[in-house]
Amino acid sequence: MCGLVAMLTSGATAGDYTDAMSSALPCMRHRGPDAAGTWHDDDALFGFNRLAIIDLEHSHQPLRWGPEDNPERYALVFNGEIYNFIELREELQAAGLTFHTEGDSETIVVGFHHWGAEVVQHLRGMFAFAIWDTETRSMFVARDQFGIKPLFYATTEAGTVFASEKKSILEMADAIGLDLSLDRRAIEHYVDLQYTPEPETLHSAIRRVESGCTVTLSPGGEVVSERYFTPNFQVTSVPKGGEQELFDRIAAALEDSVAKHMRADVTVGSFLSGGIDSSAIATLAKRHNPNLLTFTTGFEREGYSEVDVAAETAEAIGVEHIVKIVSPEEYAAAVPKIIWYLDDPVADPSLVPLYFVAETARKHVKVVLSGEGADELFGGYTIYKEPLSLAPFDKVPSALLKGLNTLSRVLPEGMKGKSLLERGTQPMESRYYGNARNFNFEQLQRVIPWAKPEWDHREVTAPIYAESARLGMDPVARMQHLDLFTWMRGDILVKADKINMANSLELRVPFLDKEVFEVAQTIPADLKIANNTTKYALRKALEQIVPPHVLHRKKLGFPVPMRHWLAGDELFGWAQEQINASQTDDIFNKAAVLEMLDEHRAGVSDHSRRLWTVIAFMIWHGIFIEKRIDPQVEQRDYPVQL
Incomplete structure (x- = not known):
């Protein structure tokens, strides 16, 4: 889990942009405070911030590798983790290829040399990477199947720049001649959906490599994108009496995924909300770490916390549990900083408690597991029952x-x-x-x-x-x-990456594993939403794994008392200040937004999510466009291993 910048120039020498690179790397030092490195030749320029998780003393990047006749043929920068790197290493060594480190990064570049672009089909993990081939003078770029790891890019006459965070490209804007105008179409999409859908960003000239896609390009050439993974939920049925075999396959796939996700040379913990997804992950993780630490967050307001249930679950599975309670004052104070980390706003109030629980976890561990993706893969949202109710x-x-x-x-x-x-x-x-x-x-x-x-x-x-x-x-x-293509990519995985990386904490998501998906895609609809519940097949698979009290709990997530806070003294005045101070009159009808705030306080209508969507954008605009708001971000250094 790190931060990368990769530039392929067009008609200029890559070394001319080293000063721009020196500005692009520090603004995402939170992604990799353990080490930094750069490398360039005439056409390509790579920069990297490392969060050391595997092979701590080696596997530094940019990483050079090549066959015996050209031992530095390739250069690699890679953000993420490859969980089957041990098995891939053995397969590649059997094919006669050599390795010089014990890390997962080298597996990618050796695999690329052996399989070419098909290497992505062999990788089990989360990743965004760029490989420069000094012989063919071409760059290969890829992003993981589900979009767990982010990757932005922009093309100008100077060349094409890829980066783990958009702000790094913004830092290079002057040097590469980047147009920084806003994309009004993307703004409308954001306000409509609460996030900016891929491949858009709020800047017209900056886009995202989409999940499950590869990119190839050469100096001065076009960015050619190709989709290598399309999730396909198969039309299938289970023979009568064969359900248990399916449930067993689900349990086995998940257990294997958690085992692979526990591979690390640093301490691994787990988030624990009290629901079935995180409870399953934590329970399985404890089998590999008897001293597992779990973490949760909540609020003092009754009905807006899973703290008690999470504590009950932690006691049932026998783990040490750490809780962070967030106050309205802490919440409001953290918002500008969190929006800075996000690059583009995401109007999900749960971002803030997630930030605080990640900050708490980082004091104890360097990696955490979490339950993202279970709802999308196994049918966990209540709305998924609608096809039956509307039949x-x-x-x-x-x-x-x-x-x-x-x-x-x-x-x-x-x-x-x-x-x-x-x-x-x-x-x-x-x-x-x-969902949004x-x-x-x-x-x-x-x-x-x-x-x-x-x-x-x-x-x-x-x-x-x-x-x-x-x-x-x-x-x-x-x-x-x-x-999978909207809410998960635009909200769930953005906050999973950006908010945890803001705290230099690696988040791993065992449900979003290609082996788990291969089983999940075969579950018929009647076993996803059977017995008037959601995730029925998953619940049956976990009956012998998770504590009984969480098996059939109603989904709660990270509820935030935003409706009450915006109507009350906690955040009403703060919201007024944000709206009035914002210099977004060319975008919003601010009088209408203030009317909505008054209507919300008077109880005429619950505008809380609509208001939060607009206010989050206004704060983003104040930080990145007006330069009026100081997000007060401190770049922190940590020891290599905790």
Whole structure:
């Protein structure tokens, strides 16, 4: 888990940009405080910040490797972890290839020499990397299957720059002649969805390499992207009486994944929220570390914490448990710093408690495991039960459906049955947009009057739905497919990477493992949402693993009392100050935003998530565009090993 910068020049000498590189690396030192390194030849320039996890004394980057006849043919920078590196090393050594370190990084470049671009199909882990081939004068870039590790890029007349964080590219903007204008289409997508969907960023000239994609380029050439992984939830069924075999396969795959994810030369801990996902990971992790430490966070307000349940789970599985309680004052004070770390805002209030629990964990461990990805792979969101609840509408004639849909729109807000009628009379592509949308178009135009209907969420979701239809997925699988490409990439994995790396803490996610996915993709819909529950097959697989009290708990996550705080003295005045001070009048109708805040306080409507979306952007704008807000980030150094 580190931070990389890779530049391929176009008509200039790479050495001319070493000063720019010296500015790009320090701003993400939090990603790798243990060591830094640079390397360049005439065309390529690499920079690296290292968080040492495996092979602490060696495996420094940029890493050089080559065959006997050209021992420094390749240069590599790599962010992430390859969990099957031991098995790959043995396979490559059997093919006659040599290694000079004990780390996982070298496996990538040796594998690239042996398999070429197909190396990504062999890697089991999280990764973003760039390899420069000094013989072919070409660069190969790749990002992991699910998008766990980030990778931004920008192309100008000077060349193309890749980086783990957007702010590193911004630091090089003057040197490479980068246009820093904002992307209004991406802004509308952000306000609509609470995150900026891949491959966009809020800057027009900076984009992201998408999850499951590779990039090839040569000096002065175009960036050519190719998708190597498309998650495909297969249309399948389980023979009657064969369910237990499936449950056993799930348990075995997850146990193997956790075992591989525990590979490290430093201390590994685990987050523990009290839900089934993190409880399963922590329970399995303890088998490999009897002294496992677990961590959770919460709030003093009743109903907004899993602290008690997490503590009960920790006691049941026999681990030492550490808790961090976050106050409203701490919450507000940390927001600018957290948004700076994010690069682009993500309007998820749970980012803040996650920051504090990561900060707490980093005082004790260098790596933590977490349960991200279980909901998307195993059918964990309550909304996934909707295809069953709406099934009766499938039998209604289309003409009658159209009439019922018209009726639903004129029924009063809050009337019983209105929502069911609205959703049941629309096709999935119209009614399901993922987990995050909180503005309808009328509300969107209220706060950004320039919003265009052709830029709404459907521009993001339509191609994904088309792909799931082409692959013949069932309705539940289509929702999962959409979430893998939207909510998970835009929210879940952004905060997993950025917020933990802000604290120089490596987060590992055993559910998002390609071997686990190979089993998860075969689960039929009726075993995902059976018995009026979610993740049914996963729950059955974990019956002999997790404590009984968490098996059928309602999903809670990291709830934040934002609705109460914005309406009360905790954050109402703070929110007013942020809105009034923001220099975003060309983007937002600030009078309308202030009206929404007053309506929220008066209890007219719950605008908390909508307000938080706008305020998070305003703070981002104050930091990166206006330069008005000082995020007060301190770059901290840690010892190599705890």
